[in-house]
Amino acid sequence: MKSLIKSTIVGVATAAMMATAAFAGDLVINFDDPNPGPKKGFEDAVEAFKAANPDINVVVNITDREAHKTAIRNFLSADAPDVTTWYPGNRMAPFVNAGLFEDVSDLWESEGFNETMKAIRPTMTIDDKQWGVPYTYYQWGIYYRKDIFEDLGIEEPTTWDELLAASAKLKENDVTPFTIGTKFLWTAAGVFDYLNLRTNGYDVHNDLTAGKIKYTDPRIKNVFEKWRELIEPGYFIENHATMSWQDAVAPFAKGEAAMYVMGNFSVDAYKNAGLTYDQIDFFQFPEITPGVPRAEEAPADAFFIPANANNKEDARKFLAFIGQPDIQTEWNKTIGQLPVNSEATVSDDKFIQEGFATVGGAAGLAQFYDRDAPAEMAKAGMEGFQEFMIKPDRLDAILKRLDKAQERAYK
Amino acid sequence: MSTTGFDHTPIPSGEDNRSWYQKNRLKVAPWLFLAPAALFFIVYVIAPIFQSIWISFFQWDGLGEKVWLGLENYYELVDDDRFYTSLKNNTLWLVLYMLAIPAGLFIALFLNQTVMGMRIYKSLFFFPFVISQVVVGLIFTWFYNPSFGIVGLVWEFFGATPPSILGDENLVTYGIIFAGLWPQIAYCMILYLTGLNNVSPDQIEAGRLDGAKGWSMLRYVVWPQLAPATFLAVVVTVIGALRSFDMIAIMTQGGPYGSSNVLSYYMFETALSEYGFRMGYGSAIATVLFAIMLLFISYFLWKMYQEERGGH
Numbered sequence: 017m018k019s020l021i022k023s024t025i026v027g028v029a030t031a032a033m034m035a036t037a038a039f040a041g042d043l044v045i046n047f048d049d050p051n052p053g054p055k056k057g058f059e060d061a062v063e064a065f066k067a068a069n070p071d072i073n074v075v076v077n078i079t080d081r082e083a084h085k086t087a088i089r090n091f092l093s094a095d096a097p098d099v100t101t102w103y104p105g106n107r108m109a110p111f112v113n114a115g116l117f118e119d120v121s122d123l124w125e126s127e128g129f130n131e132t133m134k135a136i137r138p139t140m141t142i143d144d145k146q147w148g149v150p151y152t153y154y155q156w157g158i159y160y161r162k163d164i165f166e167d168l169g170i171e172e173p174t175t176w177d178e179l180l181a182a183s184a185k186l187k188e189n190d191v192t193p194f195t196i197g198t199k200f201l202w203t204a205a206g207v208f209d210y211l212n213l214r215t216n217g218y219d220v221h222n223d224l225t226a227g228k229i230k231y232t233d234p235r236i237k238n239v240f241e242k243w244r245e246l247i248e249p250g251y252f253i254e255n256h257a258t259m260s261w262q263d264a265v266a267p268f269a270k271g272e273a274a275m276y277v278m279g280n281f282s283v284d285a286y287k288n289a290g291l292t293y294d295q296i297d298f299f300q301f302p303e304i305t306p307g308v309p310r311a312e313e314a315p316a317d318a319f320f321i322p323a324n325a326n327n328k329e330d331a332r333k334f335l336a337f338i339g340q341p342d343i344q345t346e347w348n349k350t351i352g353q354l355p356v357n358s359e360a361t362v363s364d365d366k367f368i369q370e371g372f373a374t375v376g377g378a379a380g381l382a383q384f385y386d387r388d389a390p391a392e393m394a395k396a397g398m399e400g401f402q403e404f405m406i407k408p409d410r411l412d413a414i415l416k417r418l419d420k421a422q423e424r425a426y427k
Numbered sequence: 428m429s430t431t432g433f434d435h436t437p438i439p440s441g442e443d444n445r446s447w448y449q450k451n452r453l454k455v456a457p458w459l460f461l462a463p464a465a466l467f468f469i470v471y472v473i474a475p476i477f478q479s480i481w482i483s484f485f486q487w488d489g490l491g492e493k494v495w496l497g498l499e500n501y502y503e504l505v506d507d508d509r510f511y512t513s514l515k516n517n518t519l520w521l522v523l524y525m526l527a528i529p530a531g532l533f534i535a536l537f538l539n540q541t542v543m544g545m546r547i548y549k550s551l552f553f554f555p556f557v558i559s560q561v562v563v564g565l566i567f568t569w570f571y572n573p574s575f576g577i578v579g580l581v582w583e584f585f586g587a588t589p590p591s592i593l594g595d596e597n598l599v600t601y602g603i604i605f606a607g608l609w610p611q612i613a614y615c616m617i618l619y620l621t622g623l624n625n626v627s628p629d630q631i632e633a634g635r636l637d638g639a640k641g642w643s644m645l646r647y648v649v650w651p652q653l654a655p656a657t658f659l660a661v662v663v664t665v666i667g668a669l670r671s672f673d674m675i676a677i678m679t680q681g682g683p684y685g686s687s688n689v690l691s692y693y694m695f696e697t698a699l700s701e702y703g704f705r706m707g708y709g710s711a712i713a714t715v716l717f718a719i720m721l722l723f724i725s726y727f728l729w730k731m732y733q734e735e736r737g738g739h
Contacts, residue, residue, distance in 0.1 A: 085701050089489060110704070114490035199682060255573055257594035257683035386702070395702035403684035406594070417508065424503070 043330040044075045044097040048084035053284065057350035061151075064346075065337050072330050092116040096324035098331040104139040104150065104318050105387040106225070111320075112142045118321035118328060120335060121145045127336050132357045135375075136316050139383050149335040151344060153316035153381075154280040154353040155371035156206060161274045162297040164191060172299040176214075176242070179302045183251045186274050193251040195273035197259030198405065201398035205385035207277050208401050209313055212239045214304035218311035218380035225388035227426035231400075231418035240404060240411055242304060247408050257406060265289050277301070279315070280353060283367050298370045309379030315387060316356060389425075396421035476717065483710035493707075500711035510712070513688040516600050517669065517719070520689060523604045524611060524668035528660050531615025532653075536645070538616070539623045549620065556613035564677030567606035568593065593679055596686035603687055607674050611667055615660045622656030623649075658730070665723050669716070690716040 047058050055078060062074055077097065079087065084101070091097065092111060102108055111117045124130050124146045130137065136153065140146045165172075165182075168189055173179040183193035198204045212221050216235050223229045224236065246252065253273050256264065262285060267273040269289035276282065286296050300310070319338060321331045337343060344355035349363040354371055362372045375381060386394035400414045448455065483500055485493040504510050538549050555563060573579040573589040582589035592602040626649055634648040672691045675681060681688040681696060688696070690712055696702075698709020 082701075086699070089704075093490070110488055110490060114488075116490065199680065201682070255591040255594045258568075258572065258591055258679075391702040392705060395696075399682075399684040402682065406596075406683060 041071075041327075042073045042075050043099070043327055043334060044077070045334065046084070046088075046091070046097040046100040047076065047078045048081050048101045050078050050080055053351050057347045060350060061338055061343055061347050064343060065334060068337065069330075069333060072333070092322050093324065096322035096326075098325040098327045099319050099321055099334050101317060102148065102320050103383075103387055104136070104148065104316055105383040106390050107383075107387045108147055108320070109142060109390070112147050116323050117147045118323050118325065118331075119145045120147060120149065120321060120332070123149065123332060123336055123339075127339055129339055129357075132341070132359050133339070134358070135381060136356050139316065139381070140318065148318040148320035149339045150316040150318035150356040151338050152348055152351065152353045153314045153356055153375070155374045156210070156277070156279045156313035156315075157298055157300050157370075157374060159268075159276045159278050159282065159286070159296060159298055161268065161271060161291075161295060163295045164271060164274045165297075172297075173302045174299075175302050176304045180245060183246065183275075184249070187249065187251065191271065192253045192267065192273040194246065194275050194277065195253050195264045195268045196256045196277065197261045197264030198256045198402045199258055199260050199263075201395075201402055202384070202386055203261050203264075203278075204401035204405060205394075205398050206279070206313065207243070208239065208397075209382060209385050210277060210301040211242050211304070212236070213311045213313075213382065214301060214308060215239050215242055216305070217308040218382065221311070221382050222388070225385065225393075227390075227393070227422055231397075231415045231422060237411075237415065240415075243404070244408050244411075247405055252405065257402060279313075280367055280371050283352060293366060298367055300374050310377070311380035311382060312375050312378040313384055314354075314375045314378070314381040315384045393422055393425040396425075479710040479713050480717075482706055483708075483714050485707045487706040488704045489706050490704075496707060500708050503708065504711055504715065509685050509688060509693060512685060513690045513693040513712075516687065516689045519600055520604055520607075520668040520671050521665065523601075524608065524664050524671075525661075527608050527611040527615045527664050528657065530608070530612045531617075531660065532619050534612065534616045535619035535623055539620060553613050553617055555610040556617070558610075560607075560610065560673040561677050563606060563610055564674045567602070567609075568678050571602055593687075594683055596683055599679055599683065599687040603671075603674050603678050606678065607667075607671060611664060614663060614667075618656045618660045618663075619653065622653045626652045662727055666720075669720055669723075690719075 045062070047055075049055060049058070058078070059076070062076060066072070066074055088100065088102065088111075091100075093116060102111070108117065124133075124137075129146075129149065133140075133150065136150050137146070140148055140150060160172075164186070168185055168191075170182045170185055171178075173182045186193045196203050196207070209221065212224070215238055220229060220235055224231075229236065253264070253267055261278070261282070264273075264276070265282070265285045266289065268276050269286065269291055283296070300312075303310070319335055321328055321335065325331055338347070339357060341355070341357045341359040341361075344357045344360040345362075348355040348360070348368075352363070352365060352368060354362060354368060354375065362368055382388060386398065389397060397418055400418050404411060404414055443450070482493075484495065484497060486496050486500075487493040534552060538545065538552060542548075570576045571578050571592040573582075573591045576589075578592065579589035590598060592598045630648055630652070631644070634644055639648055670691060671689055672695070675687060675689060675692045676695075679687045681692050685693075694709050694712040694716065697705050697712065703709065
């Protein structure tokens with residue numbers, strides 16, 4: 017009995033602690049990245065906001081990314097904070113459609129974001145309204161072991177044939193060309209997206225993720241055939257299905273694999289694995305079909321105001337604040353990514369400069385397969401990609417299954 | 428018996444003028460004691476069962492409006508390859524998990540001796556059941572890793588290329604079941620150990636006088652007395668196999684490409700995971716899983732009821 021009482025007390029106390037004790041003058045912000053870099057970037061921005069608005073009492077909750085993804089569905093309707101992080105594109109669609117996010121088009125108008133964040137505007141837009149303010153984005157591309165490339169006399173490939181030749185040469189020298197970890201599926205989607213963007217271009221990417229093109233379409237099949245040219249000679253590391261993207265850094269760091277199709281957030285992991293800036297470098301995913309305008313993957317992270325927020329006035333102030341060029345400059349310097357506001361200054365870090373050049377000249381910016389496609393399709397699609405990477409012979413069956421999933425998801 | 432101090436009413440002199448409650452105290456009391464538990468059971472177990480069956484007739488993302496679909500979720504289920512993979516894996520789990528029972532019995536017989544430090548050995552064997560399933564899953568994920576896990580080392584010692592157990596659609600489920608068996612065997616072992624404590628020494632003695640030893644002693648004297656322990660072991664193993672969720676979540680997340688899914692994880696994936704939130708479809712899977720469990724549960728309840736009647 018005593019232990020029962022005890023555990024009840026503990027339970028009640030935990031529940032009380034978890035509830036965000038919010039008062040009218042407070043501004044409650046939920047942030048979703050407790051890793052040291054991103055946390056510092058966020059906290060510095062909050063400090064700057066506090067200094068500029070001494071009358072607002074800011075309350076910050078920082079949770080793990082995966083936990084945040086689940087929790088947001090509860091807190092948006094039950095116990096809403098005033099500001100929360102989330103993702104643009106199709107990822108925000110369910111909340112926008114359910115009326116759980118606040119329309120912030122007025123902010124875009126009054127703060128001039130329509131001009132300064134023009135590149136990212138379409139992905140923040142549903143029904144001609146903007147639903148949040150992005151604070152960062154990052155490029156994708158191929159990270160490679162510069163030292164290995166130099167040893168073997170390989171240049172940065174710029175065309176598909178050069179990429180295949182480079183891969184063949186690496187393979188001859190017992191280096192697996194590509195590392196990848198597909199346990200959590202999305203890494204395979206990065207490869208697929210790039211093959212698709214380079215083979216067919218930005219419009220086909222958008223039409224496919226919008227459900228307007230079938231997976232059995234010859235153009236999409238073509239993408240898989242290109243992919244096959246990397247899979248069948250064994251250009252991807254084995255056992256990738258059991259590895260996370262972090263696990264897959266190990267062969268890269270050990271020099272067993274030389275290239276990695278990844279986002280810029282991975283640079284930190286390479287450094288932590290003991291690689292120096294002299295050993296790693298970046299090149300844009302090479303051209304496949306000549307003449308297709310170069311589009312890039314550049315996922316953004318953004319802040320949103322829940323429709324049920326208590327303090328929308330101060331929340332608007334915060335969103336306007338983090339959209340400012342100087343704040344975005346500082347923030348992205350800390351986290352090693354690109355500021356969304358075009359008037360912000362880009363850090364002089366090697367990879368950020370490369371990234372800036374990459375997205376700057378792009379004909380279109382894709383979010384990512386699992387943000388552009390609806391969740392149900394994304395899951396089925398990415399499982400299909402993983403299966404194809406392991407059993408390329410099953411291509412036809414996989415594509416048929418994806419068509420079936422597509423029919424259901426876009427009903 | 429006024430000494431108990433419960434009943435101070437004077438001995439009735441003819442007419443019974445006690446209140447209804449006082450008259451029916453003995454009948455009412457058990458229900459009163461049961462009421463809190465029953466209330467919670469109804470609110471948190473019974474009602475949700477019907478709720479999720481109800482939701483399985485809708486299309487619902489958990490946020491917006493529910494759209495009535497009728498049986499469409501079930502039609503889709505019948506046409507869903509992933510569902511059949513999960514069902515097949517569930518069967519595999521059920522069948523192979525039963526190995527925990529003979530293995531547990533064997534270890535229990537082996538440990539049921541009086542040797543110095545036996546308690547330490549027993550607790551060591553019981554250890555896997557005490558640690559969290561998540562930890563077991565992680566440990567085996569490392570074991571199975573072909574590049575640095577122990578499986579890889581053993582294979583390489585014999586000059587073979589190590590298989591990627593968790594990356595191969597044909598091996599992955601066996602790999603996870605094997606990991607799951609480790610704590611499950613410990614559980615069955617502890618059930619049998621307590622069972623063996625209650626084996627009557629007189630009967631062993633009598634059996635020995637009649638010339639029973641080894642196998643025949645086990646088969647005809649010890650085993651029948653272990654029947655209650657066996658029943659319990661079967662129940663927990665069946666339930667454990669059907670609940671097999673945490674291992675899969677930790678070791679493969681149902682992958683590669685869904686080939687290690689079971690119904691419980693598939694349900695979670697469609698209804699609650701990052702790419703899911705199809706509450707209706709998830710509920711339909713849950714309903715099927717519930718129907719399967721109901722078969723076993725009814726059998727167990729019936730068996731228990733029979734035994735109780737036989738006992739009186």
